[in-house]
Amino acid sequence: MIRRGxxxxxxxxxxxxxFLYVPIGVLVIFxxxxxxxxxxxxxxxxxxxxALAENTxxxxxxxxxxQIAAISATAAVVLGTLAACTIERYRRFxxxxxxSALLLAPLVMPEVITGLSLLLLFVWLExxxxxxxxxxxxxxxxxxxxxxxxxATVVIRARLVQLDPDLRSAAADxxxxxxxxxxxxxxxxxxxxxxxxxxxxxxxSLDDLVIASFVSGPGSTTLPIAIFSSVRLGxxxxxxxxxxxxxxVVGLATTTAGIFIYRSVRRRNAPH
Amino acid sequence: xxxRVRRTLVVVPPLAWLLVFFAVPLAIxxxxxxxxxxxxxxxxxxxxxxDVAGTLAWMGDLENYASVLxxxxxxxGYLDSIQIAAIVTLLCLTLxxxxxxxxxxxxxxxxxxxxxxxxxxxxxxxxxxxxxxIGILNTNGYLNTIxxxxxxxxxxxxxxxxxxxxxxxxxxxxxxxxVLPIFAVLERQDPALLEAAADxxxxxxxxxxxxxxxLSLPGVLAGSILVFVPxxxxxxxxxxxxxxxxxxxxxxxxxxxxxxxxxxxxxxIAILVVAFVVAPLALIERSIARRQIVRT
Numbered sequence: 249m250i251r252r253g254x255x256x257x258x259x260x261x262x263x264x265x266x267f268l269y270v271p272i273g274v275l276v277i278f279x280x281x282x283x284x285x286x287x288x289x290x291x292x293x294x295x296x297x298x299a300l301a302e303n304t305x306x307x308x309x310x311x312x313x314x315q316i317a318a319i320s321a322t323a324a325v326v327l328g329t330l331a332a333c334t335i336e337r338y339r340r341f342x343x344x345x346x347x348s349a350l351l352l353a354p355l356v357m358p359e360v361i362t363g364l365s366l367l368l369l370f371v372w373l374e375x376x377x378x379x380x381x382x383x384x385x386x387x388x389x390x391x392x393x394x395x396x397x398x399x400a401t402v403v404i405r406a407r408l409v410q411l412d413p414d415l416r417s418a419a420a421d422x423x424x425x426x427x428x429x430x431x432x433x434x435x436x437x438x439x440x441x442x443x444x445x446x447x448x449x450x451x452x453s454l455d456d457l458v459i460a461s462f463v464s465g466p467g468s469t470t471l472p473i474a475i476f477s478s479v480r481l482g483x484x485x486x487x488x489x490x491x492x493x494x495x496x497v498v499g500l501a502t503t504t505a506g507i508f509i510y511r512s513v514r515r516r517n518a519p520h
Numbered sequence: 521x522x523x524r525v526r527r528t529l530v531v532v533p534p535l536a537w538l539l540v541f542f543a544v545p546l547a548i549x550x551x552x553x554x555x556x557x558x559x560x561x562x563x564x565x566x567x568x569x570x571d572v573a574g575t576l577a578w579m580g581d582l583e584n585y586a587s588v589l590x591x592x593x594x595x596x597g598y599l600d601s602i603q604i605a606a607i608v609t610l611l612c613l614t615l616x617x618x619x620x621x622x623x624x625x626x627x628x629x630x631x632x633x634x635x636x637x638x639x640x641x642x643x644x645x646x647x648x649x650x651x652x653x654i655g656i657l658n659t660n661g662y663l664n665t666i667x668x669x670x671x672x673x674x675x676x677x678x679x680x681x682x683x684x685x686x687x688x689x690x691x692x693x694x695x696x697x698x699v700l701p702i703f704a705v706l707e708r709q710d711p712a713l714l715e716a717a718a719d720x721x722x723x724x725x726x727x728x729x730x731x732x733x734x735l736s737l738p739g740v741l742a743g744s745i746l747v748f749v750p751x752x753x754x755x756x757x758x759x760x761x762x763x764x765x766x767x768x769x770x771x772x773x774x775x776x777x778x779x780x781x782x783x784x785x786x787x788x789i790a791i792l793v794v795a796f797v798v799a800p801l802a803l804i805e806r807s808i809a810r811r812q813i814v815r816t
Contacts, residue, residue: 260618263615268695287661327533330533347534347538351538354538364773397534483658490648
């Protein structure tokens with residue numbers, strides 16, 4: 249419906265996308281600046297990338313964040329697959345409405361509140377059971393699993409409802425035991441959704457500052473916590489360089505995934 | 521393995537996880553909101569205490585709620601947060617609806633690319649997106665440099681650390697949450713409806729107002745809740761873009777926990793947000809979701 253020349257939809261789109269992308273563009277450009285300024289161009293240089301490569305505390309924080317993100321995304325998709333199957337397959341069991349409320353609630357809870365309540369839980373558990381022994385990577389991973397579990401369930405459930413129930417009944421009619429049917433029919437069909445849920449969980453965990461701050465301990469500085477304390481002290485082109493690395497990695501990964509989806513949709517829409 | 525055992529193995533792990541790490545923490549938070557702050561570990565008094573005779577005595581009270589509700593400092597924090605979140609929701613709607621409408625009217629292939637481009641910033645770091653605006657709005661930042669160079673202003677204008685900066689940051693961060701649910705409802709609308717309206721003589725504008733708009737209300741409502749709720753509790757954006765006197769509820773709570781170490785009052789602040797903001801909106805969202813499953 250976009251007409252040639254100056255039209256309203258085109259103006260709206262141009263404005264909207266400039267709003268979304270100009271700040272990111274400016275950020276990337278000034279990561280290559282020769283001087284400390286993030287507004288006045290002083291010549292092209294890779295020096296902030298070199299400085300970043302030598303920033304051991306920041307790299308350590310990044311490594312810790314990647315580990316926590318991988319662990320909590322994995323835990324979340326395992327629990328999320330079970331949760332999605334529970335909601336879709338078992339229509340009646342005691343506590344079903346409580347269960348579905350608990351699956352929805354973390355999505356609408358402000359992060360500061362989730363973070364505070366988990367901090368209070370860990371402190372309380374420690375004084376009663378002696379576990380967890382202080383707060384750190386483990387408590388952050390638990391908190392992130394709780395947050396991403398809700399998202400993972402939404403993604404996996406959306407796929408599960410699209411699956412043809414006849415496939416399962418056919419497999420069962422042919423003598424497949426329930427676990428065998430799940431492993432050889434349901435799981436392969438769910439795989440793309442599980443992969444998407446894992447990536448979403450990984451990203452959310454890698455990105456989280458607020459919840460991690462509440463449940464982290466002295467020795468467990470994650471990447472967002474490190475960036476946040478650095479940004480509080482003022483802007484630095486080194487953070488711009490880090491942001492650019494981040495954008496390139498995320499951009500490449502999501503564009504690759506996007507092209508796959510785009511191709512498969514186009515194939516589906518193509519005339520036979 | 522019989523059916524009952526198998527069912528238990530599927531249902532119990534996620535249910536137990538959510539109970540222990542989501543429901544129980546909320547209950548503990550409520551209990552601690554009834555306690556008093558104390559110096560030590562943990563930094564609050566117990567709410568039940570065993571006295572010499574061995575009987576349990578109830579120590580909790582509603583003092584924290586009384587002080588949160590009567591102190592104008594907290595009251596302002598709540599009202600400001602709600603007002604800011606409401607304005608941000610309206611701004612996201614004003615920008616997001618026309619944008620989504622324009623996206624939904626493009627060709628199928630273009631549509632996917634455009635939607636992907638809305639999502640892409642969401643996949644990059646939230647903190648870095650907020651940081652990008654510090655560089656732009658700073659007194660010696662990008663925007664002021666341009667304004668000075670073009671002679672629009674004679675001296676740098678203070679854009680950062682203001683309410684304006686917080687609005688920009690919030691709209692920037694939460695716009696995708698508005699676009700996706702609206703896109704989902706616009707996508708499902710049957711184009712034949714508009715053709716029918718046109719055949720019956722409706723002007724395109726009239727058809728938009730009387731057909732498209734009412735049908736997209738569930739998406740608008742879902743998007744508004746997705747923007748409003750996190751905006752009310754937002755901490756990072758007011759902390760990094762707002763002035764030091766800029767009070768929003770997330771920041772208040774953070775200060776009570778980390779600077780004042782008054783955990784009971786922080787718990788009371790959180791419980792009030794859950795009871796009066798999160799719970800009612802979650803119920804509304806649930807009833808929308810029941811009526812039609814919005815898939816994004």
